Amino acid sequence: MPKAKSTIEIKNKRASFEYEFIESFTAGIVLTGTEIKSIRAGKASLADSYCYFVGKELFVRNMHIADYWWGTFNKHDPRRERKLLLTSKELRKLFRASREKGLTIIATRLFIATNGYAKLNISLARGKREYDKRHSIKDKDIRREQERE
Numbered sequence: 471m472p473k474a475k476s477t478i479e480i481k482n483k484r485a486s487f488e489y490e491f492i493e494s495f496t497a498g499i500v501l502t503g504t505e506i507k508s509i510r511a512g513k514a515s516l517a518d519s520y521c522y523f524v525g526k527e528l529f530v531r532n533m534h535i536a537d538y539w540w541g542t543f544n545k546h547d548p549r550r551e552r553k554l555l556l557t558s559k560e561l562r563k564l565f566r567a568s569r570e571k572g573l574t575i576i577a578t579r580l581f582i583a584t585n586g587y588a589k590l591n592i593s594l595a596r597g598k599r600e601y602d603k604r605h606s607i608k609d610k611d612i613r614r615e616q617e618r619e
Contacts, residue, residue: 478509480580482516487603489576489595495564497528497590498555504538504545505552509588511538514580521554521575521592523565528554530577530590554590567594 501509508514513536521530529551537545556564567573579591598606 478512478580478582480509480512480514480516482519482576482578484517485576485578485593485595487606488598489574489593490598490602491576491578491593491595492573493567493594494578495556495560495592495594497592499530499588499590500553500555501535501588505535506588508535508538509580510582513538516577516580519577521564521577523568526561526565528556528561528564528575530554530592533577533580533590554592564594572596 515534517532517534519530519533521528523529531551532549533552534548536548564575568575573594573596576593576595577590578593581589581591583589
């Protein structure tokens with residue numbers, strides 16, 4: 471029997487304004503019991519979160535998952551570093567790309583997959599300059615005006 475589609479989707483809205491996305495990946499996350507329960511309750515934030523390598527493993531930093539209300543002595547640290555699960559081919563590709571000047575790995579979206587696991591969309595990104603941001607705002611305004619007409 472298939473599980474019901476989850477409505478939990480937490481986005482990093484600021485990331486699309488600050489960065490230009492080059493390539494996206496979907497990664498699993500290693501979580502504790504109270505962390506997944508907090509995510510299912512929608513109590514997480516991706517603001518200022520980014521990914522980095524330790525050896526050959528990828529971790530996400532500054533992803534805030536609030537304490538679970540009913541948790542007891544097994545509570546988790548809300549801002550702890552969490553390991554991401556990707557294939558070795560994807561990890562090698564990200565590692566080579568992240569060493570280039572100006573490229574970073576940003577967490578863009580956190581969601582619950584149809585199998586019930588928490589997944590994190592990450593993107594290889596390049597920081598936008600001030601004039602790129604102004605250009606993005608201008609394009610968005612033009613699209614909005616065309617939709618109104």
